[in-house]
Amino acid sequence: MPIHASRPLLLADAAWRLGARPVTLLLLHRMRVALGRPQRALPDGRPAVAPFLPESALPPPAVDGTAVLHAVAALPPPTHGRFDPAAHALALDLFAPGDVRPVWEANRLAEIPLLAMAQRLDPGGGHGAQAEARLGAWCASNPPFRGPNWACGQEAALRALHLGLGHALAGGGAVPAGLRALLRAHARRIAATRAYAAAQDNNHAISEPAGAFACALLLGEDPAPHAAALAAAVARLVEPAGGFAPVSTGYHRLLLDVLAVAEWLRRFHGAPPFPAPLPARAAAATRWLLRLHDPATGALPRLGHADGSRFADLSLGGAADARGSLERAARLFLGASAEHRGDPGCAWLDLPVPGAVAAGEARWCAAGSRGWARDGARAVLRTGPLRFRPGQSDLLHLDLWDGAVNLLRDGGTLSYNPAPAQRAAAAALEDAGGHDAVVFDDREPMPRAGRFLRARWPATGLLPEGAWSRDRRGNRHARSLSGEGRCWIVTDTLSGPFRSAALRWRLPPAEWRSTGSGVASALGRVSVAADAPVELSLALGQEAPRYGELREVPVLCARVARPATRLVTTIELP
Missing domain, CATH: 2.70.98.70 (Beta-galactosidase; Chain A, domain 5)
Incomplete structure (x- = not known):
C-alpha cells in the first residue's frame, strides 16, 4: 500500500494523535521483544494429545440440524498457508509470504462447537471421534509455539473461546487432560503479549482478556482478574451510546460475538457477573448493530474494515448474515429478542425466547x-x-x-x-x-x-x-x-x-x-x-x-x- 510524504513525519503526527497510552504500550511491547522476554515465555512444548472433549449424552434441542450435519461433513483440512510451520511464532514475517488472515480464520477451531452439536444430533455418526481427531491433528501440526497460528494473541483467544464453547456443548463437566494442556498453552500465549493487545485499542484488547477468562474458567483458576481486565477494556473502547473504537460493522459484530460467548460461558460455569460497565456497554453495543442490520437478510453496511470474520457462528449464517449474532447478543445483554426468535444458535445455548422485542429508533x-x-x-x-x-x-x-x-x-x-x-x-x-x-x-x-x-x-x-x-x-x-x-x-x-x-x-x-x-x-x-x-x-x-x-x-x-x-x-x- 502506498505511504505518502515523509514517513517519519507521518509517524510522529500519528503518534501524537494516538496519545501517550497506546504509544507507550507499543514501545513497551517492542522493548520486551527486543529483550527476548515474550520468546522466553513461549518455549517449545509437547503438543497436547487426546482426550479433549467429554463424551456427550445430551439430547439436541428441538431444531432442524440439517445445516449443522452438512457443515461438519465438508470441513477443510488445517493449513499454514505459505508460512513456515516450524519457525517460532514471534520470529515469523507475517506479510512477505502473503495474507495471513485467511490462515488465521481457518485455524480458529470454529468446527469444534459444530462437531459437538453434530454428535448430539447424530450420536452414531462418529462426530465426537472426528472432533478428537481434528484437535489431535491440529495440535500435532501446530506444536507450541511454532508457526503462524501461534503468532497472534487474539487468534489464541478466539480458539480458547471456541474450545470452551465446544466443551460446554458436549456436556461440560470435568475437563479432559488434553483440553487442559491445550488451554494452558493458549493462556500462556495470550499472556505473553498483553501490552501489544492493549496498545491496539481494537478487538485485540477485548478478545484476549475474554480468551484468558475462558481458559481460567475451564482450568479451575480464578477468572476475576481476567473479568476485570475485560470490563476495563470495554469501558475504554465501547462508549455509553454503544459506539466501538474501530467504527467497523465487521469488528463490531466480532466484539458482540466475543462478549456474548464470554457471558454465556460465565453463566454456564456459575462465575460472578462481569464488573460494570461491561453489561451496560454490551447492551448499548448490541443496540448499535441492531440499528444497522437488515432484518430480512442479516446484511450489514461495510463500514470500516470488512474482513468477513465469523466467530461462534452456531446459526451458520456466515459472514453475510448477522441475525444469529444479534439475536444471541440481544437475549444475553438486552433481555429482549432482535425479532429472530427461531434462531437455532440460541436454541443450542438454551437461551429462552424473551417476550420483549428490542425497539428501533428513528x-x-x-x-x-x-x-x-x-x-x-x-x-x-x-x-x-x-x-x-x-x-x-x-x-x-x-x-x-x-x-x-x-x-x-x-x-x-x-x-x-x-x-x-x-x-x-x-x-x-x-x-x-x-x-x-x-x-x-x-x-x-x-x-x-x-x-x-x-x-x-x-x-x-x-x-x-x-x-x-x-x-x-x-x-x-x-x-x-x-x-x-x-x-x-x-x-x-x-x-x-x-x-x-x-x-x-x-x-x-x-x-x-x-x-x-x-x-x-x-x-x-x-x-x-x-x-x-x-x-x-x-x-x-x-x-x-x-x-x-x-x-x-x-x-x-x-x-x-x-x-x-x-x-x-x-x-x-x-
Missing part, C-alpha cells in the same frame, strides 16, 4: 456514527470524533439502505495484505475516494503512515442533522440529511482554499441510465445540483463485496470548482 447518535430510519429505509453517517485510529479514510461517508438494497455503499475491504497486482485497488477502496463523500483537489485527507495507520486526522464535529470535517489544508466539508417519506436529501456545504471538489456516490449493480441531473434505475433516482456548474459522470468503479473479491460497480461522480459552496443530492426511492 434517529440515533453514537461516537463515530449517527443514523436515521423511516419508511423502510435507513441511513448511517460516519462522523467523528476521532479518538482512536481510523481504519479507513471514511469520514462523512454515507450508507443508505432501502430494505435489503444497499443503494449508497462503501467500497469494502479487498485485503489487508494484497498481492502486488491488487495493491492499488485495495488502497483506493480504503482511501477517501472509495467512499460516498467529498474529496478536495483529488488529494487524500488522511495519508498513510503505515499499513494500518493514518496521519493528519481531520478536525470533526456534529451538526443538528449531520456532521462536518476540516482537513489540514483548511478545507471544510459539512454534510446534513433531510427530506421526508421516501425522499432523502443530502446537503454538502464546502469551504476553504480548495480548487475543485469531487462528490462520489457508489451505486449497486443495476441498469442505471443518465437523466441529465443524475441517474435512475428500478432501484431509485439520484440527482445532484450545485450552486455552480457541476460536471456529472457515471463510470465503472470497483468494490470488494467480500474480503478477497473485487468487482466493478457504477459510481456517480459530481465535480465542481471554486466558487462552488454547496452540492445537494436528492435520492428518490421507489
Whole structure:
C-alpha cells in the first residue's frame, strides 16, 4: 500500500494523535521483544494429545440440524498457508509470504462447537471421534509455539473461546487432560503479549482478556482478574451510546460475538457477573448493530474494515448474515429478542425466547456514527470524533439502505495484505475516494503512515442533522440529511482554499441510465445540483463485496470548482 510524504513525519503526527497510552504500550511491547522476554515465555512444548472433549449424552434441542450435519461433513483440512510451520511464532514475517488472515480464520477451531452439536444430533455418526481427531491433528501440526497460528494473541483467544464453547456443548463437566494442556498453552500465549493487545485499542484488547477468562474458567483458576481486565477494556473502547473504537460493522459484530460467548460461558460455569460497565456497554453495543442490520437478510453496511470474520457462528449464517449474532447478543445483554426468535444458535445455548422485542429508533447518535430510519429505509453517517485510529479514510461517508438494497455503499475491504497486482485497488477502496463523500483537489485527507495507520486526522464535529470535517489544508466539508417519506436529501456545504471538489456516490449493480441531473434505475433516482456548474459522470468503479473479491460497480461522480459552496443530492426511492 502506498505511504505518502515523509514517513517519519507521518509517524510522529500519528503518534501524537494516538496519545501517550497506546504509544507507550507499543514501545513497551517492542522493548520486551527486543529483550527476548515474550520468546522466553513461549518455549517449545509437547503438543497436547487426546482426550479433549467429554463424551456427550445430551439430547439436541428441538431444531432442524440439517445445516449443522452438512457443515461438519465438508470441513477443510488445517493449513499454514505459505508460512513456515516450524519457525517460532514471534520470529515469523507475517506479510512477505502473503495474507495471513485467511490462515488465521481457518485455524480458529470454529468446527469444534459444530462437531459437538453434530454428535448430539447424530450420536452414531462418529462426530465426537472426528472432533478428537481434528484437535489431535491440529495440535500435532501446530506444536507450541511454532508457526503462524501461534503468532497472534487474539487468534489464541478466539480458539480458547471456541474450545470452551465446544466443551460446554458436549456436556461440560470435568475437563479432559488434553483440553487442559491445550488451554494452558493458549493462556500462556495470550499472556505473553498483553501490552501489544492493549496498545491496539481494537478487538485485540477485548478478545484476549475474554480468551484468558475462558481458559481460567475451564482450568479451575480464578477468572476475576481476567473479568476485570475485560470490563476495563470495554469501558475504554465501547462508549455509553454503544459506539466501538474501530467504527467497523465487521469488528463490531466480532466484539458482540466475543462478549456474548464470554457471558454465556460465565453463566454456564456459575462465575460472578462481569464488573460494570461491561453489561451496560454490551447492551448499548448490541443496540448499535441492531440499528444497522437488515432484518430480512442479516446484511450489514461495510463500514470500516470488512474482513468477513465469523466467530461462534452456531446459526451458520456466515459472514453475510448477522441475525444469529444479534439475536444471541440481544437475549444475553438486552433481555429482549432482535425479532429472530427461531434462531437455532440460541436454541443450542438454551437461551429462552424473551417476550420483549428490542425497539428501533428513528434517529440515533453514537461516537463515530449517527443514523436515521423511516419508511423502510435507513441511513448511517460516519462522523467523528476521532479518538482512536481510523481504519479507513471514511469520514462523512454515507450508507443508505432501502430494505435489503444497499443503494449508497462503501467500497469494502479487498485485503489487508494484497498481492502486488491488487495493491492499488485495495488502497483506493480504503482511501477517501472509495467512499460516498467529498474529496478536495483529488488529494487524500488522511495519508498513510503505515499499513494500518493514518496521519493528519481531520478536525470533526456534529451538526443538528449531520456532521462536518476540516482537513489540514483548511478545507471544510459539512454534510446534513433531510427530506421526508421516501425522499432523502443530502446537503454538502464546502469551504476553504480548495480548487475543485469531487462528490462520489457508489451505486449497486443495476441498469442505471443518465437523466441529465443524475441517474435512475428500478432501484431509485439520484440527482445532484450545485450552486455552480457541476460536471456529472457515471463510470465503472470497483468494490470488494467480500474480503478477497473485487468487482466493478457504477459510481456517480459530481465535480465542481471554486466558487462552488454547496452540492445537494436528492435520492428518490421507489
